[in-house]
Amino acid sequence: MPPIPRLRHDSPAMKTDNVYHITREDWLQTTQGDPRGYIQPAKLTELWFHTGTTCNLRCPFCLEGSKPGDNRINPLLFTDAKPFIDEALGMGIKQFSFTGGEPFVIDEFVQILGYALDHRPCLVLTNGTEPVLNRMEEILALREKPHPVKFRISIDYPDAARHDAGRGPGNFLRALQALGRLHRYGFDISIARQREQGEDIEKVDRAFHPHLEEVGVPTDINIVSFPDFLTPGAVAKVPEITEDCMTRYHTEETRDSFMCNYTKFVLKKNGKTRVYACTLVDDDTDYDLGGTLKESMRIRVMLGHHRCYSCFAFGASCSDT
């Protein structure tokens, strides 16, 4: 491979002004020396916010390592989020999405969500337990906003004992009841669950139906399943993604569906609000793409994180589509 110029711009023939923000060889190549697969972001249509890694639960499998009082990713303030919401609006954003931690443990979260809902539809990922119940009055007031909010509640398995083993006793029922309440109050809802290797996806989804019926929720709600992403900083032995893989196994259409093509992830670390490539790579500072959305959209996302392989192999998307 020829020497790589620092901050390389693509050829003038390309219409975009693409740059690499890292020029290390191991960033641009796989360990075998092949050009690493990448996504060149096209247009920002969804902006995610990490509200912080503090949570009311301490689930041992949490991909964010969230737990009560955790500060790996700092609690998001309204003044942190607003400039990015405003910048995104100028870039043609279609949706704002929020994840944690548990967003509803963050004092200013409802204020942030309210501001976002003044402008665009929103998606909130939540565990559906105490913090949601405690702030139901504020949540109900969001129905008056010009755009709708959808809640996706984590219910790991259609089995109370398995769910509660990770999330605490009684929390299966609490999450289910929160789902029912939010539906009755007129909010759009969905479920996030864990996906196991080799499972029959439809069969597992169907196993949720009796529970949904119990709390008056239609059985055709969206159920999004995710593979095990491991905890932050984990080292996973997965195949490396080369440029060749991205053309051999993916089409233009499927490449476009990678989240790093159309989303960015805003989070606060060490007191600074930064833009990361996607919701799954916030444990690796190589995916810190800068301090503004415009800047971040120019940067080519190299698919070098072990969680990139999940998107490559399973089409994992944190969005609710």
Place this chain on the structure above:
Amino acid sequence: MTEVLTVRNVHWYSDGIFGIAFERDGIEFVPGDCLALFGADEQTSRPYSVASGAGEDTLRFVIRRMPGGDISGYLAEREAGDRVKISPPFGWFRPGPRDDGSPFVFLATGTGISPFLAHFNSRPVAPPLQCLYGVRTLDDAVDSDKIESQCDLRMAVSRGDAGHHHRGRITDLLEGMPCATENHYYLCGLDAMIDDVSQWLELKGVPITHIHRECFFNASYSTPQT
């Protein structure tokens, strides 16, 4: 931001329950906030609700020493001058007066009294209509005299001598509790009590928006421990 606090003292209320007070060191909090307190490895932590008042010069926690509990055991053995790693304050439970002036009621079991103690110690002029407090033994009751001096305290003692209090469970006291749809109810304690009381209140017509919950678990899965 301070990440380590100095222990001022450890005080035992009963065989199983102790209070640990730290030098405040300028930490701001509101009643209902927790801090994660770390154990000897400075990696493992448990959240505990602050029990002291916002105007006090110490930060105090009421903790049950859990059998085999790494963190509670470590904290129980601290002495004045020891240093303990902490997280910044955080919380999602805000017991106390509301902007619209609605009356409110507290219900706690065990060390779940902590966020309410923070309220009593911070806002002595804003008492709840009633405070229902469930303890295992009379010795486990923390600062009950102070609570009784500020509001109508109803205590349930589940084991041993109950004195002039009710011998039984906190749920036995619900029928005598002020119950109105405009009241707000703040519940803190074990998950089973929280669920039972929430269900009872909803059956009485209290809207879910008036039921505020802080739940902890009596199992290896634990959060928060208040």
